[in-house]
Amino acid sequence: MYDTIIIGAGMSGLAAGIRLAYFDQRVCILEKHITIGGLNSFYRMRGRDYDVGLHALTNITPKGTKRGPLARLLKQLRLSREDLQISPQLGSDIVFPGVRLHFNNDFERFRSEIAREFPKQIDNFDRLVTQIVEYDDLDETHQAVSARERLGELISDPLLVEMFFCPLMFYGSAREHDMDWGQFSIMFRSIFMEGLGRPYAGVRLILKHLVRKFRGLGGELKLRTGVDRIKVDNGHVTGVLLENGEELQARRVLSSAGWPETMRMCDDSQLVVSRATGRLSFCETIAALDVQPQALGHRSTITFYNDSEQFHWTKPDKPCDIRSGVICSPNNFDYGDELLDEGTMRITALANFDFWNGLDERKYALEKLRWYDHITASAVRFVPDYRHRVLDTDMFTPTTVVRFTGHDGGAIYGTPDKQFDGRTHLDNLFICGTDQGFVGIIGSIVSGIGMANMHCLRD
């Protein structure tokens, strides 16, 4: 009999597991996939290492900062800042026709860019920042206000509003067209006011620390162990039935599989109020280069681009929406004297799950090649053309996300309706991670910690 069973060994499940194992619970993490990481993982192909997820860690405050999500999670997981070896970004850009806003981990720089490109808006910008700073992420009363409405009241140039939404939606909006004010504020602080960084060794370093910590504390992790059903008796969870037919008992279950996905697993055949699945998914192209991107004149860490004045954050009616995207080069962090062996350019673009899901194998392979080219051709309008220096490429689509994480519709940020308190209709079943409300790597770790503290430790 386990004290807690955790479904999923992504960032949130691992973080929750560490908290519970540290406080001597019998805890087991069950992971369907052959490896850990979920939406943030890594693989090896044709002799090269690739990261999935992780463009950059958000919330990168300077060493010694005692406030904010990064400081909080290090404390809660008993990790030291040195463990994560985070190198800061060189600097990133938001590029729209005729306007480029540069930002790095010094917020003043971003402010001065806005003063230069949007001089009439700078006082409005300062007012916006004051409101964002005042937003209390532990108080949910303003959470659901429309960010578009708020911004409309504060900023009178619609182009600037779109330039804020483009990076913040790409990095964390499960909702189409708009964001909740709470989510907007959290993301704005995470990216512009705190900053971006990356460990030289990529996401595997973070995962290695998490899993080592969890196991070192006596936690059990079972890979290739999908949960088929959550066993319910009289409004109470008694354990889980695994895909391999085995049954495990637990006093409670914490699931990071997503809200609708978790509800479907419950075998109480109770009609749970259905919740829309997320509609926003991505394709991502990855290119390994025979040069460092800087040698081609590309210094930007992340480039968020959009090719018209209006940014469209919605499920595309085409296979991919190539009007906008995110270009990430993991080479462009300040690793000191070290350089990554090869250049890498990754491009993320919105994609339509239904299109990709409907293809047979041969057609799928062809469409991947076709859209790899479309996405790249669109992106090199905003960064130096690197296509003649490519050594190898790969690409993932919405169906890849489903295959490796089980999230319905390949929805990266889950359903638009979050369950902030993590509770379900059953008194000992809780959810954490993406559908609880915090997204991104740091966000999902904070979510795992928060839900473990709130629901699994206090008895």
Add this chain to the structure above:
Amino acid sequence: MTTADIKAEILDILEVIAPDEDLTNLDDAVNFRDQLELDSMDFLDIVMELRKRHRIQIPEDDYIQLASMNSTVAFLEPLMKDIQKV
């Protein structure tokens, strides 16, 4: 444990929970919150560390007793007097 032992133990716990804090000039009469960057999660951790280390259960209504070093030690004395120092 003596009063001094309990105090030393609390300091040790604070060091684990908040390794970036300088505890040398902590004023025992002043609330932790006014001197250290502690949030509600950290207070839960003080309680959890006490439970992990000494099997002491502190009900949620009593968390407010852990406001300062003096109040914490006063609250813990009857609960910890029979615990052997290790």
